[in-house]
């Protein structure tokens with residue numbers, strides 16, 4: 348009855364063209380062109396050019412303060428919550444420039460989900476956390492909502508752990524479970540892209556592993572852009588990696604290439620741990 | 624070098640040991656809790672003293688007036704020459720009317736102000752409005768009382784011709800205005816303490832600002848908001864000057880908002896400022912009314928306490 352996008356996960360083996368084997372063939376989902384961003388006078392992003400591919404995991408790495416979070420928050424315009432922010436350039440998402448004043452942020456954020464550094468569930472029941480997104484977008488039918496909640500929780504690999512306690516407050520869960528609830532919450536409105544800003548930095552190693560596995564599964568149906576402080580994580584889970592330094596993209600390539608034969612000396616220094 | 628460090632270390636430790644050994648310091652340390660305890664006890668004992676007096680005099684009252692006549696009587700005619708009646712219900716009705724109107728005025732406006740301040744106002748705006756609210760909360764109630772009697776009542780009479788010069792409506796509205804800043808300010812505190820990360824979570828799902836405010840922040844701050852309302856109601860129940868000035872002195876057991884009323888507090892003022900002789904039934908009656916009032920406000924404060932404890936959201 349309800350045909351959810353999360354369903355595609357089970358359907359995807361039947362649709363091999365959607366998989367990312369030949370990632371070079373994937374379409375571009377986000378095309379950033381000459382993006383500049385200032386916090387007041389502070390030039391935080393400088394002439395960013397970055398083409399992000401569909402159904403891939405794109406990792407953004409770089410030392411603290413290099414602009415990773417700023418960039419990822421520009422992709423769903425959350426960065427505008429800082430009043431002093433000014434931007435120039437273009438970010439083309441599905442043929443439209445999202446930096447256009449006419450592009451509604453609510454519309455954009457309905458298509459582009461986000462998972463934050465610290466798990467931030469709502470102080471509500473697990474069920475209401477997942478149902479929040481569909482509800483504000485007008486889905487009221489209890490049966491449909493039940494379906495969405497279950498599919499999303501399954502999609503975030505946490506259904507078995509919480510199916511008997513859907514009415515408990517989400518804050519009764521562990522940090523790692525909370526983060527997967529937040530992922531499920533994002534999945535519930537079937538976004539096109541999922542942005543993740545250091546989603547495992549507040550988690551223990553086991554929860555980190557679970558989230559990493561989850562990211563691997565999710566990329567069959569979603570395009571994922573993940574900021575990470577952890578280079579091993581980027582190497583493990585991403586298809587492409589962008590290395591940011593001082594607000595600039597130093598190098599952007601397939602992850603294998605970046606980690607084996609980087610073309611820029613600074614990338615090499617960073618990934619070999621010589622700074623940052 | 625190393626030995627120098629070592630020496631410095633030892634001498635600092637020595638000095639600390641010496642300081643610790645001083646007797647005077649120890650004695651002060653020990654006596655501080657005792658002194659603080661005595662100071663704290665004074666306020667607690669005062670409260671007990673007041674409550675004890677209330678109970679004692681109320682007990683005296685019930686030697687003269689049967690308890691159930693007081694509790695269930697629908698007529699309050701203490702000054703009647705042949706047969707004075709002490710049924711508390713008309714006074715409770717007066718208090719209830721004023722409180723009800725005050726809540727109807729203060730809750731929507733107070734919450735709307737709180738939502739505006741916490742979710743929409745810029746920092747500059749907040750910096751201007753918050754002190755204004757505090758000033759509003761600091762206006763002496765006698766001023767509000769005059770405002771009700773000389774401004775609000777005549778204004779209302781333009782629209783409601785049958786409104787008497789003393790009535791429940793006008794003081795009710797003004798008491799509402801008086802408690803509004805309290806609701807606004809305490810609710811705003813509760814809403815502002817909801818972490819921004821939770822708002823971000825909702826915004827990132829495509830929620831509008833209003834959806835974030837109404838469906839995330841308000842529920843998360845609900846216990847604080849409820850507590851602020853209950854505390855404000857408690858103040859409305861205990862409010863005296865406004866109702867004495869603009870409410871009248873006609874105890875009435877009905878739900879008419881346009882006619883003169885008398886609240887519990889206004890009765891106490893009436894007797895206290897009149898010349899009721901010590902030891903008369905009327906004299907004791909103000910304690911019985913005062914005790915009833917005390918029970919109401921105590922109940923409200925306990926309720927506020929329970930609400931903010933029981934329904935505290937975890938985040």
Ligand SMILES: Nc1ncnc2c1ncn2[C@@H]1O[C@H](COP(=O)(O)OP(=O)(O)O)[C@@H](O)[C@H]1O
Pocket residue numbers: 386389391409410411412413414415416417418429
């Ligand atoms: N809200 C803000 N106001 C002003 N400057 C900011 C703000 N957020 C980030 N910055 C600055 O922008 C730069 C990039 O920050 P950020 O994107 O958070 O870096 P990263 O996520 O890579 O650690 C830093 O120099 C930081 O100080």
Ligand SMILES: [Mg+2]
Pocket residue numbers: 415416417
């Ligand atoms: Mg960051």
